[in-house]
Amino acid sequence: GAVVSQHPSWVICKSGTSVKIECRSLDFQATTMFWYRQFPKQSLMLMATSNEGSKATYEQGVEKDKFLINHASLTLSTLTVTSAHPEDSSFYICSASTASGGGDTQYFGPGTRLTVL
Amino acid sequence: GQQLNQSPQSMFIQEGEDVSMNCTSSSIFNTWLWYKQDPGEGPVLLIALYKAGELTSNGRLTAQFGITRKDSFLNISASIPSDVGIYFCAGQNYGGSQGNLIFGKGTKLSVKP
Numbered sequence: 001g002a003v004v005s006q007h008p009s010w011v012i013c014k015s016g017t018s019v020k021i022e023c024r025s026l027d028f029q030a031t032t033m034f035w036y037r038q039f040p041k042q043s044l045m046l047m048a049t050s051n052e053g054s055k056a057t058y059e060q061g062v063e064k065d066k067f068l069i070n071h072a073s074l075t076l077s078t079l080t081v082t083s084a085h086p087e088d089s090s091f092y093i094c095s096a097s098t099a100s101g102g103g104d105t106q107y108f109g110p111g112t113r114l115t116v117l
Numbered sequence: 118g119q120q121l122n123q124s125p126q127s128m129f130i131q132e133g134e135d136v137s138m139n140c141t142s143s144s145i146f147n148t149w150l151w152y153k154q155d156p157g158e159g160p161v162l163l164i165a166l167y168k169a170g171e172l173t174s175n176g177r178l179t180a181q182f183g184i185t186r187k188d189s190f191l192n193i194s195a196s197i198p199s200d201v202g203i204y205f206c207a208g209q210n211y212g213g214s215q216g217n218l219i220f221g222k223g224t225k226l227s228v229k230p
Contacts, residue, residue, distance in 0.1 A: 004159075034217070043205065043220045044160070093159045095218075106218060108152075108159035 003027055004096050006109035013084055014117055020080045021112045023094030029074035030096035034106060035067070038091040050077055084116040123206050123221030131229050136193040138204060138224040145186035146208035150218070151178075154203045163204075164191070198228050 003026040013019050023033060032051050036044040048064075050056040050071035058064045068080040077096075081088055091113055095106040123140045130136060140149070148167055152160035164175050166182035166189060173180055179192045193200055206221040 006159075043222045044218075046217055049217065091157075095159075105150075105162065105165060107162070111157065111159045113157065 002105075002107040004030075004094065004107050004109040006094055006112050008112060009110060010113040010115075012115045012117065015085055016083055018080055018082045019084055019114060020078055021092055021094075021114075023077045023079070023096070023109050025075045025096040025107075028096070028098060030077075030098065031074065032097045033071055033077035034095045034097070035069060035077075035079050036093045036095065038093060038111075040091075044093060047079075081114065084114070086116045089114055089116045121206060121208055121219055121221040123224055125224055126222070127225040127227070129227045129229065130196060132196060132198060134196055136196055136200070136226060137190060138206075139188060139190040140206035140208075140221045141188040142208055142219075143187070146219075147186070147211055148209040149180070149182050149189035150207040150209065151180050151189070151191045152205045152207060154205060154223075156202075160205060193226075196226075196228050198230055201226055201228050 005024045007022045011019055034049050035047045037047050038044050046059050047062045048056045048058045048069050050069050052071050052074050056069035066082055071077040091111050093111040095108045097104045097106045121140050121142050150165050151163045153163055154160045164173050164180040169182055169186045170184050171182045177194045182189055203223045203225050205223045207218040209218050
């Protein structure tokens, strides 16, 4: 149980375009979903937290207008990188938790590798 | 904010050897977690610790939650080649944004057959 999927697993796009990444909890309902970013040889950095049906809470330094997060259902959250630039190239990982506020075990997706040319 | 110091940064060991890594924090956590990440994959939860002093095993892995709630260690016994990967510790508290995970910088484990 507690499987989280992401789609796509990798994407290459041109600078200036927008890219949408999906995160799904397959066998449980995720009250809270988290989006992380990981640069090569670095740890995971939390970008934002979203609770189903409400606006996402962004970490300091993360532009909410650039990284649009939608958590429309208890099994799906999406991250849209708008007007992507090469510096947005990174490994994006989502996680899902059954507890409101995230005070419960987080289960991670397999990640999405974004390359912006 | 809270920060975790994870050490060592990397280890290169012989198959069959035991491995030990640890994390320390300047402040307390209610929960300590250990994850393993393979290249190009998301982290996979190995062990979760919920109580100060708790010692928990998962196969060849053993982890302990420090009594002060500011540290944790992970041991791997009799390492095998598939243990290769990056191990992350993470601390977590309860409620609101405090439920967020704080990750260590990772320990990269390489195992020589």
